[in-house]
Amino acid sequence: MSVQTERTDTGTAAAPGVRKTDVTPPGDTGSARRRGGASAPYLLLLPALLATVILLGWPLVKNGVLSFQNLNPRQLILHLTEWRGFDNYTDVLGGSDFWKVVQRTVVFTTVNVVLIMLLGTLVGLLLARLGKRMRLLLMLGLVLAWAMPVIAATTVYQWLFAQRFGVVNWLLAKAGWSSMADYNWFGTQISTFSVITLLIVWQSIPFVAINLYAATTTIPKELYEAASIDGAGTWKSFTSVTFPFMRPFLWATTFLEVIWVFKAFPQIFAMNRGGPDRLTETLPIYAFVEGPGNQHYGMGAAISFLTILILLGLTAYYLRTVLKQEEDEL
Amino acid sequence: MKRSLMARLWPNATALVLFVVFAFPVYWMFATSLKPAGDIIADDPVFLPTDITFDHFQKALDADHFWTLVGNSLTVTVLAVVFSLVVALLASFALARMRFKGRRGFILTFMIAQMAPWEVMVIAIYIIVRDADLLNSLVPLTVFYMIMVLPFTVLTLRGYVAAVPKELEESAMVDGCTRRQAFVKVIFPLLAPGLMATSLFGFITAWNEFPLVLILNKDAEKQTLPLWLSSFQTTFGDDWGATMAAASLFAVPILVLFVFLQRKAVSGLTSGAVKG
Numbered sequence: 001m002s003v004q005t006e007r008t009d010t011g012t013a014a015a016p017g018v019r020k021t022d023v024t025p026p027g028d029t030g031s032a033r034r035r036g037g038a039s040a041p042y043l044l045l046l047p048a049l050l051a052t053v054i055l056l057g058w059p060l061v062k063n064g065v066l067s068f069q070n071l072n073p074r075q076l077i078l079h080l081t082e083w084r085g086f087d088n089y090t091d092v093l094g095g096s097d098f099w100k101v102v103q104r105t106v107v108f109t110t111v112n113v114v115l116i117m118l119l120g121t122l123v124g125l126l127l128a129r130l131g132k133r134m135r136l137l138l139m140l141g142l143v144l145a146w147a148m149p150v151i152a153a154t155t156v157y158q159w160l161f162a163q164r165f166g167v168v169n170w171l172l173a174k175a176g177w178s179s180m181a182d183y184n185w186f187g188t189q190i191s192t193f194s195v196i197t198l199l200i201v202w203q204s205i206p207f208v209a210i211n212l213y214a215a216t217t218t219i220p221k222e223l224y225e226a227a228s229i230d231g232a233g234t235w236k237s238f239t240s241v242t243f244p245f246m247r248p249f250l251w252a253t254t255f256l257e258v259i260w261v262f263k264a265f266p267q268i269f270a271m272n273r274g275g276p277d278r279l280t281e282t283l284p285i286y287a288f289v290e291g292p293g294n295q296h297y298g299m300g301a302a303i304s305f306l307t308i309l310i311l312l313g314l315t316a317y318y319l320r321t322v323l324k325q326e327e328d329e330l
Numbered sequence: 331m332k333r334s335l336m337a338r339l340w341p342n343a344t345a346l347v348l349f350v351v352f353a354f355p356v357y358w359m360f361a362t363s364l365k366p367a368g369d370i371i372a373d374d375p376v377f378l379p380t381d382i383t384f385d386h387f388q389k390a391l392d393a394d395h396f397w398t399l400v401g402n403s404l405t406v407t408v409l410a411v412v413f414s415l416v417v418a419l420l421a422s423f424a425l426a427r428m429r430f431k432g433r434r435g436f437i438l439t440f441m442i443a444q445m446a447p448w449e450v451m452v453i454a455i456y457i458i459v460r461d462a463d464l465l466n467s468l469v470p471l472t473v474f475y476m477i478m479v480l481p482f483t484v485l486t487l488r489g490y491v492a493a494v495p496k497e498l499e500e501s502a503m504v505d506g507c508t509r510r511q512a513f514v515k516v517i518f519p520l521l522a523p524g525l526m527a528t529s530l531f532g533f534i535t536a537w538n539e540f541p542l543v544l545i546l547n548k549d550a551e552k553q554t555l556p557l558w559l560s561s562f563q564t565t566f567g568d569d570w571g572a573t574m575a576a577a578s579l580f581a582v583p584i585l586v587l588f589v590f591l592q593r594k595a596v597s598g599l600t601s602g603a604v605k606g
Contacts, residue, residue: 041424045436048421048484052443055477063454071457123348129341138345140589141352147588148356149538151556152581155563156359159570167358167375202352265449266540270560284449284541291453292545304450311447319441 060308066301073295088302098286098303102310105262105282108193112261115201117254120208125242127213139210146206154270157199161185186272189279196271196280200264208253212246219245255318262311283307356585363387363575370571386575393562393576395550403554406468407536410475411529414483417476418528422487423513427496437485444481448474449541456545466549475539479532486531490524491517530591534584555580 291300
């Protein structure tokens with residue numbers, strides 16, 4: 001009988017969490033174990049949850065509150081609280097600037113994520129095909145790009161694309177495109193975005209490629225054998241074995257990249273401060289320039305809040321899928 | 331498994347080209363930082379510097395407050411990572427090994443927290459920190475860097491904890507270990523690669539963080555290295571040698587740590603603690 005209880009408890013895995021010793025008198029074991037077992041996970045989670053709720057929740061609520069305030073240098077210095085109702089939002093949503101920035105951010109994110117996922121997957125599959133030595137070499141290159149601190153990478157790209165003595169302009173001129181010899185990459189919207197996109201894609205591919213490669217090594221060889229017995233060629237075994245196996249990973253990574261690119265800040269800001277003419281401001285930069293930059297903190301908070309809402313909307317669907325997966329898994 | 335020459339050649343050729351593409355910017359940073367000024371502003375770039383000079387590094391090291399900022403960056407980053415590891419380890423253990431009501435809700439909370447767009451929350455944080463009179467202090471930076479890396483740390487560690495076979499723990503307990511001993515003696519050593527990999531990414535996040543310190547700490551003595559680096563070019567104009575030297579100084583610790591730990595973490599994961 002007592003052995004039976006022991007078994008079920010270990011099976012549910014919650015009870016042993018606080019069991020200090022296995023030799024407690026049989027009398028209290030049951031109730032004490034159950035009581036302790038029930039609260040143990042919550043106690044373990046408490047510090048992390050408290051930190052999250054306070055340090056994340058507080059700024060979020062504050063952000064919401066600020067977005068209804070008139071908070072310019074005067075109010076800021078004198079610690080005045082002036083309410084503006086929904087005026088910040090009507091100003092932001094009524095103006096054409098905000099919608100332009102939204103559109104720009106969506107296009108920017110889409111281009112980046114598509115490039116990252118496509119090229120990252122290809123590089124990852126290439127890693128799986130390579131011999132040991134070449135794989136190590138390519139890995140080294142990828143890891144260098146991956147590890148490069150963002151601000152350092154941004155600085156290096158500014159130098160690579162510098163108007164004078166930049167190696168990219170030299171290369172383009174040498175390749176026969178002589179008008180590029182003194183090209184100012186940071187003079188137009190498209191060219192600035194191109195440099196930023198190149199930087200982000202360069203830094204993001206390694207994450208996708210290396211993880212994808214790591215995931216392919218977990219695919220059981222038997223599946224490929226079975227596929228080849230069934231007469232599947234390279235392409236067929238990719239679509240029927242590799243891809244289905246990779247799909248959850250690819251989906252999760254795409255989602256992560258969308259989030260990361262959407263809120264990319266240092267690359268864009270440090271590259272050209274959102275310039276030229278504020279034409280490369282994506283939503284996070286726009287909020288920053290309007291808020292702390294132009295000292296309209298209320299407006300900046302309203303833009304931030306809308307940005308957060310957009311991000312939540314973008315990922316709500318994904319979260320549902322993840323939750324479903326979790327359910328299947330456990 | 332015989333393949334034609336072409337079939338063997340093209341992946342290797344592509345890999346070589348890709349290696350150059352990915353490594354070149356990093357190489358160019360180091361190369362520029364070591365070249366004499368004359369080679370940097372040459373009409374045809376000098377791809378293999380033969381004359382090596384450390385003048386640019388000297389210039390970067392002599393820049394105002396450099397060592398203070400190194401100290402600031404290290405303090406803030408290490409503290410944030412250590413705090414978040416401790417807190418996350420507890421939480422991840424609960425999430426990976428126990429069943430309880432609301433478990434999914436907690437995981438979802440951390441997933442949402444992981445997406446938190448800190449870059450757009452800096453305005454609110456600025457007002458909060460200012461009202462607390464803590465502008466130009468390292469304390470808010472440490473605290474917020476900790477929470478920035480915490481959700482990721484929890485979720486990643488959860489995976490690592492779950493990957494340690496339950497049987498190991500159970501057999502340790504059969505052999506007379508208590509649950510805590512089993513954790514300390516069996517699970518924890520197996521988690522070491524996971525802890526390293528996770529802390530590595532936390533370290534990088536905190537070391538690189540830019541928007542928050544940009545708005546919070548205007549005092550030149552209280553800033554961190556990313557800010558110093560991004561303002562470096564403005565201060566030194568088009569002195570690309572010194573700028574690249576500064577970038578190298580900032581990047582080297584991360585590059586070394588990354589290459590070293592990445593291999594360790596991966597080999598630790600793949601070597602496999604148990605068979606069968």
